[in-house]
Amino acid sequence: MKTKQLLLNTVVxxxxxxxxxxxxxxxxxxxVKIGVNETLSGKFVFVGVPPTTAIRLxxxxxxxxxxxxxxTTYKFEPIILDNxxxxxxxxxxxxxxxxxxxxxxxxxxxxxxxxxxSQEITVPANVINISAAGSWQGLGYLTDPKKPLLFGTxxxxxxxxxxxxxxxKQLGAKKITYMGADDDTTKGNMGPFMAEAKRAGIDVTLITxxxxxxxxxxxxxxxxxxxxxxxxxxxxxxxxxxxxxxxxEMGAMPKGFAGRxxxxxxxxxxxxxxxxxxxxxxxxxxPDMDYPPNAAVKAFADKLAGTGVDLGVxxxxxxxxxxxxxxxxxxxxxxxxxxxxxxxxxxxxxIVYQGAAGKVCFDKEMRTAIYDGAQTIVRNGKxxxxxxxxxxx
Amino acid sequence: xxxxxxxxxxxxxxxxxxGAVYAMIxxxxxxxxxxxxxxHFAVGELVMFGAFVALMVWEGTGSFSLAIxxxxxxxxxxxxxxxxxxxxxxLREPLTxxxxxxxxxxxxxxxxxxxxxxxxxxxxxxLQGAWELFDITVRKQSxxxxxxxxxVLAVCYYVLRKTTAGKSVRAVSDDPEASALMGIPVKKVxxxxxxxxxxxxxxxxxxxxxxxxxxxxxGAVYLLRGFAVALIGGLGNIQGAALAGIxxxxxxxxxxxxxxxxxxxxxxxxxxxxxLLWRPTGLAGGAEGxxx
Numbered sequence: 001m002k003t004k005q006l007l008l009n010t011v012v013x014x015x016x017x018x019x020x021x022x023x024x025x026x027x028x029x030x031x032v033k034i035g036v037n038e039t040l041s042g043k044f045v046f047v048g049v050p051p052t053t054a055i056r057l058x059x060x061x062x063x064x065x066x067x068x069x070x071x072t073t074y075k076f077e078p079i080i081l082d083n084x085x086x087x088x089x090x091x092x093x094x095x096x097x098x099x100x101x102x103x104x105x106x107x108x109x110x111x112x113x114x115x116x117x118s119q120e121i122t123v124p125a126n127v128i129n130i131s132a133a134g135s136w137q138g139l140g141y142l143t144d145p146k147k148p149l150l151f152g153t154x155x156x157x158x159x160x161x162x163x164x165x166x167x168x169k170q171l172g173a174k175k176i177t178y179m180g181a182d183d184d185t186t187k188g189n190m191g192p193f194m195a196e197a198k199r200a201g202i203d204v205t206l207i208t209x210x211x212x213x214x215x216x217x218x219x220x221x222x223x224x225x226x227x228x229x230x231x232x233x234x235x236x237x238x239x240x241x242x243x244x245x246x247x248x249e250m251g252a253m254p255k256g257f258a259g260r261x262x263x264x265x266x267x268x269x270x271x272x273x274x275x276x277x278x279x280x281x282x283x284x285x286x287p288d289m290d291y292p293p294n295a296a297v298k299a300f301a302d303k304l305a306g307t308g309v310d311l312g313v314x315x316x317x318x319x320x321x322x323x324x325x326x327x328x329x330x331x332x333x334x335x336x337x338x339x340x341x342x343x344x345x346x347x348x349x350x351i352v353y354q355g356a357a358g359k360v361c362f363d364k365e366m367r368t369a370i371y372d373g374a375q376t377i378v379r380n381g382k383x384x385x386x387x388x389x390x391x392x393x
Numbered sequence: 394x395x396x397x398x399x400x401x402x403x404x405x406x407x408x409x410x411x412g413a414v415y416a417m418i419x420x421x422x423x424x425x426x427x428x429x430x431x432x433h434f435a436v437g438e439l440v441m442f443g444a445f446v447a448l449m450v451w452e453g454t455g456s457f458s459l460a461i462x463x464x465x466x467x468x469x470x471x472x473x474x475x476x477x478x479x480x481x482x483x484l485r486e487p488l489t490x491x492x493x494x495x496x497x498x499x500x501x502x503x504x505x506x507x508x509x510x511x512x513x514x515x516x517x518x519x520l521q522g523a524w525e526l527f528d529i530t531v532r533k534q535s536x537x538x539x540x541x542x543x544x545v546l547a548v549c550y551y552v553l554r555k556t557t558a559g560k561s562v563r564a565v566s567d568d569p570e571a572s573a574l575m576g577i578p579v580k581k582v583x584x585x586x587x588x589x590x591x592x593x594x595x596x597x598x599x600x601x602x603x604x605x606x607x608x609x610x611x612g613a614v615y616l617l618r619g620f621a622v623a624l625i626g627g628l629g630n631i632q633g634a635a636l637a638g639i640x641x642x643x644x645x646x647x648x649x650x651x652x653x654x655x656x657x658x659x660x661x662x663x664x665x666x667x668x669l670l671w672r673p674t675g676l677a678g679g680a681e682g683x684x685x
Contacts, residue, residue, distance in 0.1 A: 049511075219649055221404060222649070225396070225403075
């Protein structure tokens with residue numbers, strides 16, 4: 001009986017000790033919380049859903065192996081909060097992420113209007129804030145030495161402007177309108193485009209419109225009366241089909257349509273149910289997922305499609321976060337810390353990563369990303385893609 | 394015709410087409426307010442629901458007529474339910490009804506997100522292309538939308554002015570207690586106005602579906618304009634709503650063309666404030682003046 005009891009005790013002890021022994025063999029493990037403060041509902045939902053979906057995907061992939069910092073293997077735990085496209089909720093979320101969740105890194109908001117407010121909270125709190133907000137560049141935040149923890153994930157607006165003005169040149173237009181909603185996003189983004197257009201000898205008339213404009217007839221009438229030849233639409237991207245429909249029906253701006261990060265479907269079917277009768281060029285800071293230029297982009301597009309999330313016409317915004325999650329992990333490994341944000345930021349800026357959007361790195365003069373840019377061109381219903389390779393070395 | 398005049402008329406036509414939609418939304422608001430004194434803030438969401446219902450039918454069948462014919466009863470049913478389940482209990486305290494309607498906005502939005510997701514939905518209008526009339530580009534769908542709005546508002550006007558049912562509505566609007574003493578079923582009349590008001594919002598939604606993309610969050614845009622029109626025209630005054638709707642549409646369009654589009658909202662609502670300072674009951678006399 002005693003022998004039997006001893007044997008049983010030995011087996012139980014061995015079973016209890018096994019996980020501990022396994023953990024010792026594998027080393028220590030830890031969790032790094034990263035905050036996500038995005039527009040997951042409300043009127044700007046289309047801006048926040050693609051980057052957030054990409055973060056979930058990237059975190060899942062990073063966590064499959066984890067990442068080492070010293071002798072500890074870490075995994076990311078994303079704390080995702082919906083700011084409902086409202087400034088007050090965004091502020092409450094940022095405060096909660098920093099004070100309650102103790103995160104050291106926050107992704108988003110992508111929307112310039114909210115990102116401008118977000119950095120007012122994250123900078124004093126010494127939290128790394130990563131966003132594609134173009135206004136951070138326009139307002140000089142990404143070159144400000146007092147804000148070293150702000151990182152942009154949209155390429156430099158001046159390099160993007162080159163791709164955008166190149167699109168206008170391809171349309172053969174000399175008098176165009178630059179259209180955008182009357183808000184901070186337009187104000188923060190238009191400067192570099194205007195400068196580049198001026199250098200190219202293109203005459204630009206600015207037309208802004210209320211954000212929720214449904215009927216573009218009057219704006220198109222104005223452009224037609226001014227004999228403008230083409231349009232560049234900055235944002236909101238979801239207005240692209242309506243604007244093109246008005247152009248097509250009213251015979252305005254016949255040389256065509258260019259816009260930032262607008263899915264080709266807008267020109268192929270959404271505007272008038274068939275390809276629009278003028279050329280369309282989407283100038284993008286990233287490759288286009290619907291017409292992927294390489295296998296990496298195709299693989300990423302397939303993975304995103306596999307999530308089952310409807311990403312709409314702004315699905316390319318997923319590039320604004322996807323590669324930066326593994327880059328953050330690499331930066332933490334390189335910095336040897338998951339809490340010292342100054343060291344992590346310094347390391348983050350030096351990472352060169354072969355990602356889904358080509359080779360990704362940060363600009364040396366400005367803390368914003370460099371990666372493959374692209375144009376997606378629709379002419380007579382045929383789609384072609386043109387890539388502007390990353391200058392990362 | 395001079396270029397300046399042509400452009401002015403172009404803006405005016407564009408504005409009339411959009412203003413007709415505002416007029417229809419305002420007519421619904423004004424009907425409900427005229428009888429119940431409830432400011433129904435969820436009317437924008439009813440417009441949104443109407444747009445989504447119409448989109449489903451339009452995409453599913455390819456028949457715009459069927460889309461309208463479906464949206465009307467569906468929205469009328471929603472109007473019936475909201476009146477029976479919610480607003481009937483707030484008739485004695487219209488302010489409570491107003492607050493409840495704010496809550497309904499969230500309910501409708503949340504429901505729409507669950508059913509249709511939050512991403513924008515696009516549809517092709519049944520009529521594409523445009524006519525050139527005296528150098529003015531007239532979009533075919535705008536003409537159809539204008540015609541639909543004109544017919545609907547004319548029917549509303551006729552029913553209210555020329556039929557027994559309309560007389561009952563006007564009687565209840567003027568004096569509910571005296572109407573009850575005369576044997577008019579006041580509660581049923583009020584219920585009917587909620588049904589009609591919601592159906593009007595549904596028809597407006599059908600039109601909006603043909604103009605631009607729709608999302609569960611478009612309601613606020615049309616709510617603001619609908620209320621501005623109802624206030625300018627005079628709360629409780631359907632003719633005033635029609636005139637003010639057209640006026641607001643033209644003002645918006647002219648602002649987009651001449652003043653600076655970014656200031657359209659400020660310009661339009663600033664004008665509304667000035668009008669209300671000048672005539673607190675609206676241009677055509679409102680709740681304290683002529684009604685319905």
